[in-house]
Amino acid sequence: MKKRFTVSVFTEDIVGILNRVTIVFTRRKINIESIAASESEIDGIHRYTIVVSESEELVRKVVLQLERQVEVLKAVYHKDDEVIYQEIALYKVPTNVLAGGGEAEKIVRSHFARVLTVEPDFTVLEKTGHHSETQLLFEELEPYGILEFVRSGRIAITKPMRTLRSIVNELELNNTN
Amino acid sequence: METLEKQITKTKNKTMTGAQAVVQSLIEEGVDRIFGYPGGAIMPVYDALYDVEDKLTHVLTRHEQGATHAAQGYARATGKTGVCLATSGPGATNLITGIADAQIDSTPLVCITGQVKSTLLGSDAFQETDVIGISMPVTKWNFQVTKAAEIPEAIAKAFYIARSGKPGPVLLDITKDAQFEKVDFEYQPFVSMRSYQPVPLADHVKLKQAAELIDQSKRPLVLFGQGLILSNAEEEFKTFIEKAGLPAAWTIMGLSALDSEHPLNVGMLGMHGNYAPNKLTNECDVLIAVGMRFDDRVTGDLNRYAKQAKVIHLEIDPAEIDKNVKTDVAILGDAKESLKQLTRIINPNSHFQWLKRFRTLEKEEYEVVINKELNPDSDQLSMGEVVHCINERSDGKSVIVTDVGQHQMVACRYARFRKSKSMITSGGLGTMGFCLPAAIGAKMGAPEKQVIAIVGDGGFQMTIQELGTIFQNDVPVKIVLLNNEFLGMVRQWQELFFEKRYASTHMVNPDFQTIVSGYNIKSRLVEDRSELKDAVQEMLDSKESFFLEVRVGKENNVFPMVPTGASVSEIRLK
């Protein structure tokens, strides 16, 4: 049975590692729904947050194959209820539809979207939330004309995981033995 | 200890070019032989090799694929890391088949490619290929070097990664400007990296659980693979199976790790393996897999594979656990160490009645298959009788190198071994063309051993140009060509599963005798049984390379066989 999983991959910060990470998914023809790359709380360690919909059994195998990569320190997977996650979406809409306190302005208010910039011909709105929330705002604004739209990949903080620091400490300790 | 010594003798602060640093680093790693092919982007390294020919021998193969297979043969025969060298672009892409083969068969290789100048990277320069990108899915690790100063550490790391844990191929791509640049050379062996834990430690609780299962088992079956050979655990393994009286069957990658005549050796697993171990896989109560990875050619249909058995898996690579077969007890770690500990805590035992089951099925296989293969009643020679004849005339201590196809399966089934590291074959990738160059590498790695290449007429012609390498370097390998004028294995499938529609499997071959004579290689052609023994003897006695071509039955089949999609216990004797 397919479910949505968030895979977090912690790697050394080097050129090409993203390629190695994605190859593990593409070899098994798994579609990556979203991917976000950033640094972690530890200098020199990067983290990738990858969302896929697959069976848990397959995701478990993929995670082990990710960890097999020489420069991957740790890979873990979680179900949606085991992570706190967010996405950010930006919407560029014509300024005139927002002006004058009409329906569009109500929509923006009801979604608690932030106004990032107002230019004479366009306004940029920001909304953070789950995919369904940013999507709803998109759908409600659509009739007024969306000039440009972008949504980030999911970023996620895990509820149950050990701290990365303690994992790295253990890895470093293993190696000095 | 070795590292300490090296630290003391390490070369200090000598200014040299990056290319010289490459060569010096190889020498520091104890490399004395490399295989390769020159070209523009790697010329500085070749130039540096010219100065150290007394310490580091470069073998010029006739194709870069040949260099990789030769390095693999060298690595598999010696347990050392094979090294190859190639230029950028086509030189680098020609390495890929061998690298993929080494990856799936866990062979330690360090491949070094030249690359265009760093300022030209990504610009579609002459002979520029993104070899880092291309090789990523088939290397254990790869890295592009653009500065001379990175060279010593990159090479040290490459060797460390290639040979530690589950071994594999690594590739270093070195830009030409890095080869020219000057560097203060200092070499230190690579010790560890936090993101890579090559050998997980065996877990005592798991060992105890495994021992309990083994002690309680009435019908145990051990499956072993190349992991045994890679961890030098042959002795520990023997002690283990002898203590508990465990019948042991092998994958073709594990072949030769246990003496063929050992009373607990119950034969070959998988598609063309022996009848007994395949059948009884589905009757055993405990299955103990050691250093093997349940390849689909070994397991057949996984849904009907050893479902009745508790499965114990001794394995170094965590990603292999539960990948194909669900385990009840997984023991991570190096096979040598795990086996030592497990042997200590299991009870002595014997399974006489259970072993008898194997013997009964063996007899059945002998009557229906083996006897006919080794003593054919037709005039046509069989592949099996050629292998059998080699067995009888050598002491089981020869190294057999095979290509891929029917002759490979026949060689694995019938060759007899008394020493480990004596079967070199392309298992996971099934790479035709592997045999001839791998045999060259094996002979160079183990010059004291008789090295016999057994090859089909198809695969021989895939890397036939390596006869030139044999000729130029006087490599005394023995080549046995089993000529059936067909791509035999494919033809067999066409016969059995495609209504004998022989699409593109018939081969019109050249006169191989004439070809090898052009390389000054002694040869003999056997078309009649009466000549076989004498010809094999002449080949074995020859101090030089020798080419023995045997015309075998054109439409012979290899049996037993587990058809694709079938269960191992549905193995067919005919």
Ligand SMILES: Cc1ncc(C[n+]2csc(CCOP(=O)(O)OP(=O)(O)O)c2C)c(N)n1
């Ligand atoms: C490079 C490569 N191409 C194709 C195949 C598919 N294949 C497997 S066995 C075989 C036939 C081999 O024929 P030959 O070398 O004559 O050996 P035989 O089976 O007759 O012993 C082929 C084509 C392969 N394994 N490798």
